[in-house]
Amino acid sequence: MSKGEDIAEISELVARERLFRARHNPEIADCYYPDATVATSWQQGPLSTFIGSDSKEVDPRFTIVGNISPAVVHLNEKRAYVELPTCTHMRMMVNGTLAQIESYRRLIYRVEKRNGEWKISQMTSINENDDLRPVIAGQDLHIKSSDLEGLRPSYQFLAYVRKAAGGDISNDLLGTDRPEDIDKLYAQAETWLQQETKL
Template identity: 25%
Template sequence: MTDARAAITEVVDNWVIWRDAGLWDELLCAWHEGGRMHTSWFRGPAPEFVERCRTAFDTGVTVHHTLGGTWTKLHGTRAIAQSKVTISQRVMIHNVLCDVVGIGRFYDFFEARDGNWRLVSRQPIYEKDRLDSVDGRQYPDMDHELLAAYPAGCRHMLYAQKCNGVPVLTDLPELRGPIVEKLYSAGHTWLENGPLAFH
């Protein structure tokens, strides 16, 4: 059990380094074949997610992930890992340079295949976020009606993405509510050797 938890935590730790540093071949190795990634802007196969990250990185987009602790529940060759994460990005919003910072968790479906623990699916949970002007003397003239229409746990992040031409998803799990409860239920099903039943 201890070895399994250590192997899972290593994948979680490595993911953020590989993702933020642009180590795309290594990042792809975090998933098993057929693995999926869900974010606020993407829902689909891991290889496509990695390729889109590569494209954004090459155009100058930078995203930073900082991890906290990881809690892992194991059942045979399957596991659910939850890791605290802070996601930050520097973006232009209405001609003002801003930092958007979100706090939440990675909710990860893991499986051991041929003795190797890798991701089968990753779904962030969005708990809260904020937006700050880099130069405190300026602040973007935001559409507050649009901002309020987004989920509270990630509304500033979605607003920033929308302003920069990134499609956004809004049916996202937050700290509370039916969507995150559906995610937890899917995790329970996964641990009981059932199908992956979220998105």
């Protein structure tokens, strides 16, 4: 298989993973290796903590809509890490008013080719920005600036609705407001990628 064919297959893999995630399709498990790990805004751990689960702010009455941009694939032999910009749109009730949150993230996948097949061995989410607004323009979400004090700007509204729904969220997630953490993640991904040539 040529490098171009590998890149196309990897790009299709991460796009399929996002589609299956939005649709709650159980076939998402086939995109991952059983020993994969996943780190998102609401969980960190083995694949079992991610598949079939949702964070507390998700309202089952509303469909989650996701958009992705083209993937950037960094390939070395049988390993690659992938950057996938994505935006998730979720509707929910906020202080009695129907609202929509838009959460912009960059997903970093590590993928490996084992036994001739590309699958995901790790996925990590970087929070970039978010926005919260009423679905019907002009309605009031009754959020005061003081309600957002202490919340990180890269995911402040996500943190607000998560806590309002009775959930919890770390103040130390990966976010664009802490670029040194992101630089460290990329350095680790590059080191892992280059290890392939030594195997």
